[in-house]
Amino acid sequence: MTMDRQKTKEEVIDALHGVASEMHDKMLRGNPPTMTLPVRSKSNIGFDKKLGVYKYGKKRTIRDATSLGSARQLLRALHITEFVEGMISDGKTSTLREMYYISEGWGHGKFSSQNESNGVSEDLEIVTKCMREDFGLRPEEDGARIIGNVTFEERNRKGDWMRINCRDDVGDSGYGVPYNVEPEKLRLVEEDIDFVMAIETGGMFDRLVENGFDEEARCALVHLKGQPARSTRRIMRRMSDQWNKPIMVFADCDPWSFRIYASIAYGAIKTAHISEYLATKEATYLGITADDILAYDLPSDDLTKQDLNALNAELSDPRFATGWWQEQIQLMQEIGKKAEQQSLAKYGLDFVTDTYLPEKLGAMGITY
Amino acid sequence: MDPAERLSSKQKQISISEFFEKNKHFLGFDTLQRSIITAVKEAVDNSLDACEEERILPEINVEIQRMKGDRLRMITQDNGPGIPREDIENVFGKFLLGSRFHAIRQTRGQQGIGITGVVMYSQLTAGSKTKVVSKIAKDSSAVFVELGIDTRRNRATKSGESRDIWLDEETGESVSHGLRIECEMRAKYQRGRQSVHQYLRMTSIVNPHASISLVVRDRDGSVIEEGDWQRTTERLPREVSEIRPHPHGIQLGSLQRMLRESEERKMTSFLRHNFSGVSMRAAREILASAGLAEGRSPKRISADDAQGMVSAFRKVKLLSPPTDCLSPIEDLLIKKGLSKAIDSRFASTITRSPKVTQGNPFQIEVGLVFGGDLSAEGPIEVLRFANRVPLMYQQGGCLLTKALEAVDWKRYGLDHPGGKGIPKGPAAVLIHLASTNVQFTSEAKEAVSDNEEVFEEIRLAMLEVGRGLKGHLKKSSQRKKAREKFELINIILPEISKKSSELLSREEPDLAPIITKIMDAVFCEEELGWDDERKLATCSITIYNYTARARAYTILAKWPESKETKISENALGGNKQANGLWAWRLDTLNPGSATTIHFGVSGLRKGEWSDAEIFYRGNGEVIGATKIDEKLLEELRKSEALEAAESEFEKPKEAISQLKERAEQSEVSQSQSLDEGQTSLFGDFSTKDELEGIE
Structure with missing residues (x-):
């Protein structure tokens, strides 16, 4: 199933004008201009049964121009609108960082930090229900690396479609996922795999590549690079939808890695407005689990105060409300330990591919 | 020893x-x-x-x-x-x-x-x-x-x-x-x-x-x-006069030496001529209490009798010793001295009146500077002085430090973790103890030893400069808020209006009613300046009415009134309310209008007037000014009238600072409508007619 969610240029501009209209209408009635946004916190995300992902709830916050800070945000949103309109009509795109520098010329609407410009862009996405790709705004960070027997077609700068097999046409660093993985840029052509394995750390990704795990276990290896970029989550979602392959997430055993999984499976709080495009609800957490620390007697570190706070927060996070997660989190709190993926090296370099992964995958019904 | x-x-x-x-x-x-x-x-x-x-x-x-x-x-x-x-x-x-x-x-x-x-x-x-x-x-x-x-x-x-x-x-x-x-x-x-x-x-x-x-x-x-x-004043410290010891400060040994060396024939004259604060009546009472005949020769007083006299000194009521033997720096000079050595934004100084402890006159002076180049990290700098001599060692064991630490600085705007130790923040505090007899903890003379009266005096002085700091901080935060609001309505809002209208190809909305809704307050801003040509300290006070209703106020300003200073270039006239307090009744301020009071003060030197305080009389709040406490003002006037009858001049300062603290409900002045001298706050967007139309 391919989701045709691309909006036309006119739809995008209309949506952006809706933001300006809200401000203008308020002022015509003699009131300070406003911008209405969903509350972006844990308390305002809920499970959308129809879409199977977590989305923002009904809580709204109104940003009005009665304080200097909010008024500046409104003015910046208008400047971005004008800038995006210009880019759309010229057929250009820019990075968020470029926009930050361009804002130098916006007088009182200029950004004082890149975080600020990212924030206002996100606000506009949420309010307009567009994606920043629709605005022609690109993130700085690059996407993931993929190695495995899958074939994509990517449209290059010249506008030609290039066919790339992620096993045979790439070096050891794999296929680099572009920032835009929508159908107009990237096509999923062929595959000969049984599942997709998403790996948190580069060290473990390289270990599995060196050990030839992708061929041995018939899978595509995806390096998440920590908290995965939007395009990484989006391409996994597309592989899951189009090829109907399970996604196995292999990460460290610590509260932050749990969040990486949650953002893949259910959506991140920051991007809950586009969860239905990014989240892959079929994704499964493979390990490392708190059970594994005990079962494999892995070298571990004590949980820090921040770790414990994060675990507590996760206990009340709707994305971790299942019995299994609650058990794992509580077990972790009990033993007070965390472990890295690479702690498996305790038993040798091949232990992960010879013993750990076959055992874990086998328990989930994947054998090879 | x-x-x-x-x-x-x-x-x-x-x-x-x-x-x-x-x-x-x-x-x-x-x-x-x-x-x-x-x-x-x-x-x-x-x-x-x-x-x-x-x-x-x-x-x-x-x-x-x-x-x-x-x-x-x-x-x-x-x-x-x-x-x-x-x-x-x-x-x-x-x-x-x-x-x-x-x-x-x-x-x-x-x-x-x-x-x-x-x-x-x-x-x-x-x-x-x-x-x-x-x-x-x-x-x-x-x-x-x-x-x-x-x-x-x-x-x-x-x-x-x-x-x-x-x-x-x-x-x-x-x-x-x-x-x-x-x-x-x-x-x-x-x-x-x-x-x-x-x-x-x-x-x-x-x-x-x-x-x-x-x-x-x-x-x-x-x-x-x-x-x-470089020196900041040509004025030398006051010449100090020597005084005779006061009986309350005398030890047995010294008394015996004085008795031995005395040329007086009778005990009564010995007491009256060698000590301060001893009248004839007191001398007789002391001797009676010690059981000594008035006519005895000082040279023949035994050790036991001398001991009896020391006890008698405590029982008999004595006059305080004179305090003109002290040479305080005086608060204005402390301010100048501090600003010469430390670049700061704000200085608050106080010279307490002299007090006596154990027969020794002493006087406390405190100065506090804040902001500017001072580091915000770590504890504040404590500058201790005894009789104009810096104390550089044993800071922790010194009474001056202990008294500073005893103040709850959090209440006055400094970071004071746990209410203990030296407070933190971009500040420096100067403490000067002037005394005829500074008691040190040791012969190294680096730390002043404990003394309840001295401690209390320092603490009170600290509270006073602390209040000054608190007022300053409150004022700066109010000023910052007001400035932000001005930027919001004068710059950002018009841009939002322009940009959104352009994007949508619509007419620009009228901003006047929006501005009134956003501000909904009366603001007061004062600015002190210096006219070098005419050697005139200048002050302008602007009142902005950003509410939807017309307002009427009397504005009062504290100014450094003294024999040498005079108000000049004061076009609005006004009248004197009390020493150092001048008032102007303003014409009615229509919604969206502002008016400014200008005046100058002659007889001051550059930098001598660094902080004006503004009060108002009228309905509603004026951001940037304090409502005048009429009762306190009345008390102040009465006491001034009394003082004027007795002496020439006194500082009205303390009473006025109390005015600020006890801001209470006060009467409202009525005034007539007049638009002259008022300027519109809404620039191109409004006229008087439009403003009235909004309501």
Whole structure:
């Protein structure tokens, strides 16, 4: 199933004008201009049964121009609108960082930090229900690396479609996922795999590549690079939808890695407005689990105060409300330990591919 | 026991150098770093005292040169009266010098060892003589002499004495009077909080009448550190009068000595002539209480009877000792001194009136500076002084520090973790204790010992400067908020209007009603300036009415009224409400309009007026001003009328600062509508008609 969610240029501009209209209408009635946004916190995300992902709830916050800070945000949103309109009509795109520098010329609407410009862009996405790709705004960070027997077609700068097999046409660093993985840029052509394995750390990704795990276990290896970029989550979602392959997430055993999984499976709080495009609800957490620390007697570190706070927060996070997660989190709190993926090296370099992964995958019904 | 007294009693048994060696910790020569500070301190204190006595504005230059090994050469030069040839040996060679021990008044040096210690230290550690050049005004030439100490006889030895014209090394001109000391010693120059630089900087703060400079050079002649603190006032400290001791401060030993040495024949006259605060009636009561006949001879009073007198002193009601023996710096000069040494945004200073503890008059002065260049990290800087002498060591054990720590600084806007220790923030606090008898914890004289009355006085002074700081912080935060609001309505809102209209190709909306909704308040902003041409301090107060209703106010401003100052260029007129408080009744301010009061004050110097306080009378809140407390104002007027009947002038300051705290409901003044002099706040967007139409 391919989701045709691309909006036309006119739809995008209309949506952006809706933001300006809200401000203008308020002022015509003699009131300070406003911008209405969903509350972006844990308390305002809920499970959308129809879409199977977590989305923002009904809580709204109104940003009005009665304080200097909010008024500046409104003015910046208008400047971005004008800038995006210009880019759309010229057929250009820019990075968020470029926009930050361009804002130098916006007088009182200029950004004082890149975080600020990212924030206002996100606000506009949420309010307009567009994606920043629709605005022609690109993130700085690059996407993931993929190695495995899958074939994509990517449209290059010249506008030609290039066919790339992620096993045979790439070096050891794999296929680099572009920032835009929508159908107009990237096509999923062929595959000969049984599942997709998403790996948190580069060290473990390289270990599995060196050990030839992708061929041995018939899978595509995806390096998440920590908290995965939007395009990484989006391409996994597309592989899951189009090829109907399970996604196995292999990460460290610590509260932050749990969040990486949650953002893949259910959506991140920051991007809950586009969860239905990014989240892959079929994704499964493979390990490392708190059970594994005990079962494999892995070298571990004590949980820090921040770790414990994060675990507590996760206990009340709707994305971790299942019995299994609650058990794992509580077990972790009990033993007070965390472990890295690479702690498996305790038993040798091949232990992960010879013993750990076959055992874990086998328990989930994947054998090879 | 005083070190000098101890010295004199033990003199026979031990040699001076032995004594010096044994007691160098309290003579200030215990470490190499401290020795140079002590040496400079002894020389500079002497210079300041001598200049003050002769009513000369001091110019003191200090030079320190690194020599081979751990040696330093110190050169100090002043423009003081100089020392007559025949007195030089005494001044530099005797531990027990003089008049200071019997007279009771506020002086810097109280140790009596002073510069002799420097000569001794130089001789003991560097084996070198101290070179002195002294010129007194009435001689045509200066005396050049080298001094050492004969440690057996407790006497200076002179050598190489000559007379010559003394030419200043820098200017080449002949010096008319002054003193130059040059010596070498084992010592180490160190920078930081305990350094010669810090000592001189602190000294300059509390001696705003002195110009002091410092140059420290390395062996190769390069400058390591320097400082130049010019005087900020031409006014010398008040001449202090000597007073007789007060019975409440007298110890048995001293009383016995006084009795022994007395020339009086009768006890009544002994008491009346040798003590302050003792009237004839009191003298009789003391003697009656001690069971002594009035006619007895002082010389024949036994130890037991003397003890009885000491007890009687406590029972009989006595007059307080006079306090004109104290020389406070005075708050304005503290402010100037502080601002000379520290670049800050705000200064609050207070000189408390003199008090008495155990028969000794004392007076507390406190100054607080905030903001500017001061570091926001770590504890605030505490500058302690006793009789204008910086205290640089044992900060934690000092009463002055303890009293500072006892204040809950959080209430006044400083970070004070746990309410304990030195508060944190970009501030510095100066504490000056002036007293005829400063009690120290030890003979090192670096920390003031505990005393309830002194403690309480410091605490009260701290509260006062703390209130000033709190007001300042509140005002700056209000001002910041007001500025933000002005930026919002004058710049951002019009841009939002323009941009959104452009994007949508629509008409621009009328902003006037929106501005009123966003602001919904009356703002007051004052600005102090200085007109250098006319030597006029200027003040303008602007009131903005950003509400939907017309407003009427009377604005009151605190200004530095004194005999020398006068309000001028005051087009709006107004009237005097109390000393230092002027009022203007304003015409009705229509919604969206503003009006400004301008006036000048003559008779001030630049920087003397740094903080205006604005009050108002009228309905609703005025952001940036305080509602006047009518009751307190009434009380203030009454007490002023009384005072005026008695004396000429008093500071209205304290009463006015109370006005601010007790802001209460007050009467509203009515005034007539008039648009003249009012300007629209809404620029192009509004006219009066439009504004009325909104409601």
